[in-house]
Amino acid sequence: MSKIILGIIGGGQLGSMLSIAAKKLNIKTIIFCDDIDAPAKNFCDEFIFGKYDDKEKILEFVDKTNIITYEFENIPYETLNEINKKKSVLPKPSINRLIQHRLAEKDFINKLNIRTTQYKFVEKKSDIETSKDFLPGILKTTTMGYDGKGQYLINKIEDIEILNIDFSRQYILEKLVKLKKEISVIITRFSSNSYEIYEPIENIHEDQILKYSKIPAEISKTIFDESKEWAINIAEELNYIGTLCVEFFIDRNENLYVNEIAPRVHNSGHLTINAYNISQFENHVRAVCSLDKISLKKIANAKMVNLIGNQIELYRQNIKLNKNEFFFDYLKKEIKEKRKMGHITTLL
Numbered sequence: 001m002s003k004i005i006l007g008i009i010g011g012g013q014l015g016s017m018l019s020i021a022a023k024k025l026n027i028k029t030i031i032f033c034d035d036i037d038a039p040a041k042n043f044c045d046e047f048i049f050g051k052y053d054d055k056e057k058i059l060e061f062v063d064k065t066n067i068i069t070y071e072f073e074n075i076p077y078e079t080l081n082e083i084n085k086k087k088s089v090l091p092k093p094s095i096n097r098l099i100q101h102r103l104a105e106k107d108f109i110n111k112l113n114i115r116t117t118q119y120k121f122v123e124k125k126s127d128i129e130t131s132k133d134f135l136p137g138i139l140k141t142t143t144m145g146y147d148g149k150g151q152y153l154i155n156k157i158e159d160i161e162i163l164n165i166d167f168s169r170q171y172i173l174e175k176l177v178k179l180k181k182e183i184s185v186i187i188t189r190f191s192s193n194s195y196e197i198y199e200p201i202e203n204i205h206e207d208q209i210l211k212y213s214k215i216p217a218e219i220s221k222t223i224f225d226e227s228k229e230w231a232i233n234i235a236e237e238l239n240y241i242g243t244l245c246v247e248f249f250i251d252r253n254e255n256l257y258v259n260e261i262a263p264r265v266h267n268s269g270h271l272t273i274n275a276y277n278i279s280q281f282e283n284h285v286r287a288v289c290s291l292d293k294i295s296l297k298k299i300a301n302a303k304m305v306n307l308i309g310n311q312i313e314l315y316r317q318n319i320k321l322n323k324n325e326f327f328f329d330y331l332k333k334e335i336k337e338k339r340k341m342g343h344i345t346t347l348l
């Protein structure tokens with residue numbers, strides 16, 4: 001068989017790790033990204049710079065590839081749909097459209113009888129003023145949010161006045177959950193009822209950005225089983241192909257909620273590179289390229305620490321790592337506050 005050429009839209013750290021996984025499988029990668037300095041440039045076989053609505057550039061990219069996937073969800077639906085007419089886009093553009101919109105995403109999850117936080121659609125100031133039951137709550141833009149961007153904490157109605165909320169955008173208002181813990185479940189689905197699933201990962205966020213992940217998660221057997229069951233349900237219902245991550249909240253009364261779905265590989269799954277025989281990245285490439293599904297085996301327990309902003313600097317000075325420690329530098333050109341620059345995984 002001739003060599004598969006996988007197109008990846010997006011050139012961040014996830015695109016880099018997908019490229020590294022593909023290389024191991026003898027699959028060539030071409031990355032399309034709107035950032036000329038995209039870190040994945042360092043890891044892919046070919047890099048194409050262009051805007052996500054530049055039809056000509058996208059066509060050039062599509063012509064060179066066999067299959068197309070993406071590393072982040074905020075890609076215009078029109079772009080993915082156009083590409084899908086020429087080459088297969090996986091996960092399907094319609095799935096991405098559903099999940100990139102917080103309201104559609106939450107409505108979908110609730111239809112499956114899976115619990116989410118209480119939420120309501122907000123278009124104007126008065127929609128919040130009449131929503132006392134949802135306070136304290138978090139106002140989130142319906143689209144384009146990540147790492148806590150586009151979110152406002154609203155404790156009481158009066159807060160709206162000082163927050164300077166941009167009402168030209170649409171939001172959902174979510175009731176604040178009294179969090180005991182956050183976990184995520186990563187699943188790679190190959191076809192109907194054929195999937196590999198990783199054990200739940202425990203996550204700690206700082207400033208709404210993921211800081212620590214670890215396996216095993218310290219959770220009850222009920223939560224362990226229920227979170228996996230819900231992730232399987234979601235993947236099956238979406239008829240999903242590839243790796244998907246479900247983020248969960250556990251409240252102080254041991255209730256499980258789905259927070260959100262990521263239709264892609266996920267930061268909390270970086271530890272799968274070292275802790276499993278097959279990483280979430282390799283599994284994603286295997287699924288979208290129709291390669292064999294291999295049974296997952298955990299090699300070790302693990303924890304992962306994200307290096308945010310200038311926390312990377314110390315590690316760039318060649319500090320000595322132990323044999324069970326693995327340091328990844330995303331090779332981002334510019335260090336920015338709150339920017340994920342790298343991570344360290346420790347096998348336990």
Ligand code: ADP
Nearest residue numbers: 117138145146147148149174175176177205208
């Ligand atoms: P993003 O798309 O930015 O990841 P999330 O909805 O996952 O947005 O929110 C980021 C983090 O903010 C969550 O992981 C959690 O720590 C906190 N958070 C978000 N919504 C709630 C909520 N309703 N109750 C409590 N904490 C929340």
Ligand code: MG
Nearest residue numbers: 147247259260
């Ligand atoms: Mg999130």
